[in-house]
Amino acid sequence: KQEVTQIPAALSVPEGENLVLNCSFTDSAIYNLQWFRQDPGKGLTSLLLIQSSQREQTSGRLNASLDKSSGRSTLYIAASQPGDSATYLCAVPDSGAGSYQLTFGKGTKLSVIP
């Protein structure tokens, strides 16, 4: 069964710093990997989706990389801003399931201090 781990569980940085969030998964036969953002008490917003054939995706100040063979993905946030404060979740589809099911990590709670 796929397991997704995110380290660290929480991170606090001063505004302007570059930072990296980590995600690891146990079954490397993934279809894709997604990074989501969740604001307190709110739903999830998809940030980046990396297909299994890709190695990275970029959107603005965000860059996500994928290394399937090592079971790892990173989310790089450049020049962090207070508005980036949220919980960041990574998720992979369960390739063994007949339907489209996502397995999520517990998330990394990011606080950007002005």
Add this chain to the structure above:
Amino acid sequence: ETGVTQTPRHLVMGMTNKKSLKCEQHLGHNAMYWYKQSAKKPLELMFVYNFKEQTENNSVPSRFSPECPNSSHLFLHLHTLQPEDSALYLCASSQEGRLAGGGSETQYFGPGTRLLVL
């Protein structure tokens, strides 16, 4: 309205009450999902509906009863809940309920219903 909407946004209920959560998607998708998010635990998939047919039930207790009358609407009927059922319940939708689209498939989430069971 666009995207995925959920009502109510907050709900407090006693253990003997019966209530329903509603989800509606305006994206023309064919698959809808219920997730449970408890404190300090990963999101847990509860149910999947694909073209109105339930395709997954991840060992969810019978006190949770889903209903999908059409591809745009999804309900979660609640009865005789326990305090440990207090959580954020999230609805999501996707174009299809199976892996497709060459790996570009994604799910769109609603804002959630914060449920407190007393």
